[in-house]
Amino acid sequence: MLALVRPDSWNLPLFLHVLGASLTFGATATVALLGFAGLRGDPERALWLRRLTFWVGFVLLVPAFILMRGTALWILDKEYPGGHHEPGWVGVGFFVTEPGALLVLVMVILAWLSRSPNSRGAVAVPWLASILLAGLAIAWFAMSAKPGS
Amino acid sequence: MSLYQWLLFFHVTGAFFLIGGIVIAGILNLAAIVKNRPPSEVAALFGLIRFAVPLIGLGLLLTLAIGLWLVHEVGYGYGQTWIVVAIVLWVLAGALGNVDGRYQRQTGELARRLAAAGDAPSPELWARLRNPRALAISYGSGLMAFAVLGLMIWKPGV
DSSP: OHHHHOOGGGHHHHHHHHHHHHHHHHHHHHHHHHHHHTTSSOHHHHHHHHHHHHHHIIIIIHHHHHHHHHHHHHHHHHHSGGGTTOOHHHHHHHHHHHHHHHHHHHHHHHHHHTTSTTOSGGGHHHHHHHHHHHHHHHHHHHHHHOTTO | OOHHHHHHHHHHHHHHHHHHHHHHHHHHHHHHHSSOOOHHHHHHHHHHHTTHHHHHHHHHHHHHHHHHHHHHHHTOOTTOHHHHHHHHHHHHHHHHHHHHHHHHHHHHHHHHHHHHTTOOOOHHHHHHHTOHHHHHHHHHHHHHHHHHHHHHHHOTTO
């Protein structure tokens, strides 16, 4: 019932965190869609879709992920100053976003390399995006239901 | 886990589906209009937008149904200003989204026809893609969903 007693000063970081998470989810799903679409069809069309995949990843996914992660630390600092008595569901967020950040980085680099017709990395991009989507779903379960609290 | 925790999870899941779907459609729509793309590229992008539609529909359903259940479960009043404003915005966003969806479907069909007929640039397609009224409806609908998200967090008047 935290939402019912939340101090007003937590609202802005929480709003930005949820906004960042929603944008991350939408941008990751778009990278997956464009990435899978870029694996078939004629080579010229596939290359155009891969270029678009890179731009969506670089221009939208990376900033959205940073917004989500940065505001998570902001609100965590307000809710559990000094990191004391953090419940288990908070750890799930770190468990997902720390490897998630690495996944985003690898995904964007592979998407950038996939702009060349000879690159084989294009196959991995949509699958990595799908793995990130699964991780995000686990995190939003932990963040919203707060199991164990 | 309590009923409240499950309801909150499904309500937030609905919000993620709704806003995530809006973001997918928004990105692909923006990608279609930023450059003077050939009709086949526009058709390909609009073809991908169809994957966002069930996500938006499920999101609309979950946010409203579970949201109303949560109001009852937590003990808020259905007449509280932030809840009434959120429902009005939800209805408006849904109605505008529906109008936009029909317009986008017709634009996608036009792009597919033009692509099949030689893929030459078309002023008609370009005008539809950049129609200011259609863009205002499309992005207005999305912004309303973001406004509902803000209301859910700030809960003014509580």
